[in-house]
Amino acid sequence: MTNNEKVLSVDNLVIKFNLRGQELTAIRGASLELYKGESLAIVGESGSGKSVFTKSFMGLLDANGRIESGSIIYKDNDLAKYKTEDDWIKIRGKEIAMVFQDPMTSLNPLKTVGKQVQESIELHQNLQGEEAKKLAVEILNDVGISEPERRYKQYPHEFSGGMRQRVVIAIAVACNPNILICDEPTTALDVTIQAQILQLLKNLQKKYQLTIIYITHDLGVVANVADRIAVMYAGDIIELGLSEEVFFDPKHPYTWALLSSLPQLGIKGEELYSIKGTPPNLFKEIKGDAFAPRNPHALKIDFEKRPPYFEVTPTHKARTWLLDPRAPKVEPPLSIQKMREMEVKRGERLE
Numbered sequence: 001m002t003n004n005e006k007v008l009s010v011d012n013l014v015i016k017f018n019l020r021g022q023e024l025t026a027i028r029g030a031s032l033e034l035y036k037g038e039s040l041a042i043v044g045e046s047g048s049g050k051s052v053f054t055k056s057f058m059g060l061l062d063a064n065g066r067i068e069s070g071s072i073i074y075k076d077n078d079l080a081k082y083k084t085e086d087d088w089i090k091i092r093g094k095e096i097a098m099v100f101q102d103p104m105t106s107l108n109p110l111k112t113v114g115k116q117v118q119e120s121i122e123l124h125q126n127l128q129g130e131e132a133k134k135l136a137v138e139i140l141n142d143v144g145i146s147e148p149e150r151r152y153k154q155y156p157h158e159f160s161g162g163m164r165q166r167v168v169i170a171i172a173v174a175c176n177p178n179i180l181i182c183d184e185p186t187t188a189l190d191v192t193i194q195a196q197i198l199q200l201l202k203n204l205q206k207k208y209q210l211t212i213i214y215i216t217h218d219l220g221v222v223a224n225v226a227d228r229i230a231v232m233y234a235g236d237i238i239e240l241g242l243s244e245e246v247f248f249d250p251k252h253p254y255t256w257a258l259l260s261s262l263p264q265l266g267i268k269g270e271e272l273y274s275i276k277g278t279p280p281n282l283f284k285e286i287k288g289d290a291f292a293p294r295n296p297h298a299l300k301i302d303f304e305k306r307p308p309y310f311e312v313t314p315t316h317k318a319r320t321w322l323l324d325p326r327a328p329k330v331e332p333p334l335s336i337q338k339m340r341e342m343e344v345k346r347g348e349r350l351e
């Protein structure tokens with residue numbers, strides 16, 4: 001985290017969808033503060049609400065969705081109250097931009113990639129024609145596209161998947177946004193290219209002073225790029241902390257489960273941990289801790305009352321009754337304890 005200046009404050013956000021006359025609560029009172037220049041990863045399994053949560057910052061909820069309550073404060077404005085496209089035009093791209101998983105859905109197949117970057121510059125920055133073109137070539141170069149002048153004139157189908165994702169990132173950067181949301185930006189790519197794209201985003205973050213939100217279901221992917229991690233479960237952020245706090249001292253049993261299921265953390269002889277059961281039905285009201293039915297350590301109160309956030313450190317908090325001083329002491333799974341021991345030893349070696 002580079003400083004304490006807040007760029008976005010989300011407070012108690014509730015988002016509902018209407019589906020064939022029934023109501024689904026996708027986001028259940030989630031709060032988050034985003035600081036200038038940081039990179040924050042939002043992790044959680046499919047359906048936990050990562051996309052809905054972040055799409056609401058750009059007015060991109062599907063037509064059957066609505067913000068029921070809560071606020072999203074950006075530059076003294078409450079985006080949760082924005083209703084019209086005229087309102088959102090001022091935010092989308094210009095202030096908050098998004099890079100989606102599949103580059104083909106964001107690119108126009110009928111326009112050269114250079115033109116698409118240039119149009120983004122013309123729309124969002126005060127530059128036109130040759131000047132905009134010059135900057136477009138520069139940005140293509142910045143995102144690691146070699147021979148940018150030649151490639152400017154090519155069409156998306158002439159690029160590989162990884163190169164297309166670089167173009168999509170170039171278009172987002174060309175809007176000169178404050179916040180860049182990357183929704184599973186590397187899922188569709190193979191492992192080596194994934195690492196290159198993450199490194200590229202890291203470099204661009206510095207150069208363009210971006211605040212980045214990474215959305216992913218794979219904690220392993222963001223281990224090296226995120227300053228902070230927010231863990232999402234059933235439409236709420238259940239743990240939030242600096243990356244090393246969430247990795248090496250996780251407190252919520254769901255975070256334990258998520259971390260233990262990473263193949264790279266598997267311990268020889270110990271069966272790979274998998275999260276049993278299914279996420280809760282979001283059509284129904286959730287009582288207590290949403291993870292309780294799947295939590296082998298659940299207490300009676302977990303089924304009755306939603307846990308508040310308990311502060312672990314000034315930068316780390318988790319919504320679990322296990323952190324209540326009256327709770328019995330429960331040790332995290334062996335793989336988590338081992339990982340922590342390894343980190344402590346590594347720290348001692350470095351001292």
Ligand SMILES: Nc1ncnc2c1ncn2[C@@H]1O[C@H](COP(=O)(O)OP(=O)(O)OP(=O)(O)O)[C@@H](O)[C@H]1O
Pocket residue numbers: 017018019024026044045046047048049050051052053062063064065217282
């Ligand atoms: N238009 C919609 N209508 C009804 N329900 C929706 C709609 N969009 C999203 N949802 C529901 O909202 C919940 C959160 O979805 P969301 O896409 O944010 O999850 P996610 O964590 O991003 O998952 P994934 O990793 O699969 O993208 C899910 O239960 C999903 O089915």
